[in-house]
Amino acid sequence: MSPLEHYGLDQHWLTEFEKHSQETTLARVVRVDRGEFDAVTDSGIVRCTGTGICTGDWVTLDSFRLVATLPRRTSIERASAGSTSDTQVLGANVDTVVVTVASDTALDLGRVERYITLAWGSGAVPVLAITKTDRGSVAEELLLAAAPGVTVCSTSAVSDGGIDSLAAHLRGTVALIGPSGSGKSTLGNALLGGSVLATGATRSADGKGRHTTVHRELVPIPSSSLVLLDTPGLRSVGVQGSEDAVASAFSDVEELAASCRFGDCAHEHEPGCAVLAAVDAGQLTDRRLGNYRKLLRENAWSTSRHDARARSEKLREYKQISKSLRQKYAVDGKRR
Ligand SMILES: Nc1nc2c(ncn2[C@@H]2O[C@H](COP(=O)(O)OP(=O)(O)OP(=O)(O)O)[C@@H](O)[C@H]2O)c(=O)[nH]1
Ligand SMILES: [Zn+2]
Numbered sequence: 001m002s003p004l005e006h007y008g009l010d011q012h013w014l015t016e017f018e019k020h021s022q023e024t025t026l027a028r029v030v031r032v033d034r035g036e037f038d039a040v041t042d043s044g045i046v047r048c049t050g051t052g053i054c055t056g057d058w059v060t061l062d063s064f065r066l067v068a069t070l071p072r073r074t075s076i077e078r079a080s081a082g083s084t085s086d087t088q089v090l091g092a093n094v095d096t097v098v099v100t101v102a103s104d105t106a107l108d109l110g111r112v113e114r115y116i117t118l119a120w121g122s123g124a125v126p127v128l129a130i131t132k133t134d135r136g137s138v139a140e141e142l143l144l145a146a147a148p149g150v151t152v153c154s155t156s157a158v159s160d161g162g163i164d165s166l167a168a169h170l171r172g173t174v175a176l177i178g179p180s181g182s183g184k185s186t187l188g189n190a191l192l193g194g195s196v197l198a199t200g201a202t203r204s205a206d207g208k209g210r211h212t213t214v215h216r217e218l219v220p221i222p223s224s225s226l227v228l229l230d231t232p233g234l235r236s237v238g239v240q241g242s243e244d245a246v247a248s249a250f251s252d253v254e255e256l257a258a259s260c261r262f263g264d265c266a267h268e269h270e271p272g273c274a275v276l277a278a279v280d281a282g283q284l285t286d287r288r289l290g291n292y293r294k295l296l297r298e299n300a301w302s303t304s305r306h307d308a309r310a311r312s313e314k315l316r317e318y319k320q321i322s323k324s325l326r327q328k329y330a331v332d333g334k335r336r
Helices: 011-018 109-122 140-146 163-167 184-191 243-249 251-257 274-280 286-335
Strands: 025-032 036-041 044-049 058-062 065-069 075-079 087-092 096-102 125-131 151-154 173-177 199-202 209-211 218-220 227-230
Touching: 011 025, 011 058, 025 044, 025 218, 036 058, 044 065, 075 109, 087 173, 096 109, 096 184, 109 125, 109 140, 109 173, 109 243, 109 286, 125 140, 125 184, 140 151, 163 184, 173 184, 184 227, 243 251, 243 286, 251 274, 251 286, 274 286
Parallel strands: 096 125, 096 173, 125 151, 173 227
Antiparallel strands: 025 036, 025 058, 036 044, 058 065, 075 087, 199 209, 218 227
């Protein structure tokens, strides 16, 4: 296998690359620093310059410089905390998102639902991994109810339990997301089979080895077609931009809602509401319905915030254009 194939090269990217200049080199971003990044090419890992890319991106290079970023197939995006409407891309072109849930801490189903929404929103397929099962337990039924349609695997990196069956549910580029301390890196290392990553990147200038770690990096899993993307623990996970993601994460609620008497039922107090009936019947928890509403509201809010910024940018652009037009015609007017 060529280096790029170890990093997930498939026909899709070859086809995309054909649209670009043959003078450029196809590469995949494995690690991003400020203004610089490591990328794997068919001749190994090289240090490059360029911005606006994210770990997992497929790019074209010219002499260690970024030329173009190929359109992302998927991207894990979260709304950043605070007053800006910026989004942060945590990983690009991910196929499977593993959400880690530690069994040595209190189970927070609302947080699990939030991560699962983020995962569905990326376009990748989520898988839930219960970690540290040698230290405690999490009722799988609770997770299955909080994440309908998502595969749940129990794992322990210490006893090596469940790692193989988790691996069987993974495909392509795999990102690990979850709260800090939930065992992402440890699980990543278990999937890597304890392989030691000594020297990875070489500096383009002198070809000397640099020490690389697994963290925030794209690493191929030996003797598999999988590529691992470890992400740092997240303090906040804002969802945004995708009502569909909430709908996917709460497919049970959406399914119930289809039977509500009114098409625009808000499931608050409407007569004939199938969602509220399910809560009354004990089929849906108040907590889950509450979180569904909360994520929908949050999603709508950050989306409108994003739209507002887009509108004001458009307005600024328009003012700029009309100003330069006025200047142009003022000049032309004087010439006449
Ligand atoms: N007993 C036991 N401990 C584990 C297991 N997996 C992880 N741990 C421990 O849990 C702690 C956190 O694990 P990490 O893998 O660093 O967690 P993380 O999610 O990568 O954390 P961040 O890098 O902060 O996001 C460490 O002390 C690990 O040794 C496990 O399967 N069993
Ligand atoms: Zn309803």
